[in-house]
Amino acid sequence: MVTFDCDGCGKCCTSLGAYIRIERQLTEQDYYCRNGITDEVFPVHVQPEFADEIDEEFISGKWGTSGSRTGCIFMRKNPERPGAVCAIYPTRPQICREFRCYHMVIFDSRGGVAGRMIGRADIQTADPVLARIWIEEIRPLVIEAVSGTPPDTSHLITLPSGDPGWMQKVSAILASHGYRGEPVT
Incomplete structure (x- = not known):
């Protein structure tokens, strides 16, 4: 952590x-x-x-x-x-x-910081490969998990990023591409 x-x-x-x-x-x-x-x-x-x-x-x-x-x-x-x-x-x-500005730090294969999961599970990164993985594989999980959230409070929701099971899924996806995601405490 x-x-x-x-x-x-x-x-x-x-x-x-x-x-x-x-x-x-x-x-x-x-x-x-x-x-x-x-x-x-x-x-x-x-x-x-x-x-x-x-x-x-x-x-x-x-x-x-x-x-x-x-x-x-x-x-x-x-x-x-x-x-x-x-x-x-x-x-x-x-x-x-x-409140946490970011919920996970993502490291590349060399151990450098490749990005941070921010807000309601968006990503902040300059790594184009990580950005593509996030858009194609992880963001669909976020959209599915928060569907039905009232629009006036959706920007404050930390789930699914606060859910340990969801974090494990994200970490597994990242690991399959050579990244390591560490939840923030």
Whole structure:
């Protein structure tokens, strides 16, 4: 298994953020939020360095309106390096804890990284042979597994990539072509 390594790109907060909404403010640092996909209500605690900024945006009501930033209200510019940081990271909801930008790293026969399975089992690769294998042999499995998924949430579904049996099928297809797929934990 390969360990997931977050690079702070903020793509997760941009896509999932539309579904994380503040229901009620308790204090300048504490909020009740709702997950728009699961309807779960959960408490969050904002890190002190971001509290004033988030409080101001929440009170002004400008978050998510036309012309303003999109994504999660808790996504902030990382003050220490390029990229984004989560202002509620220790208390973030389960959907955020489980999110992975990529679900498998694919290695070529020499052990170099040939690609990554991203999102709902798409691939990111510059290897034309791997891209062809993915389109012809693996993508049909994805389409079959997610048929019937509601269109407004289909981009958030991690299955079938989260299913160990499906991952084994993908790994077997890759191995038959000389590649090695390692699921990300």
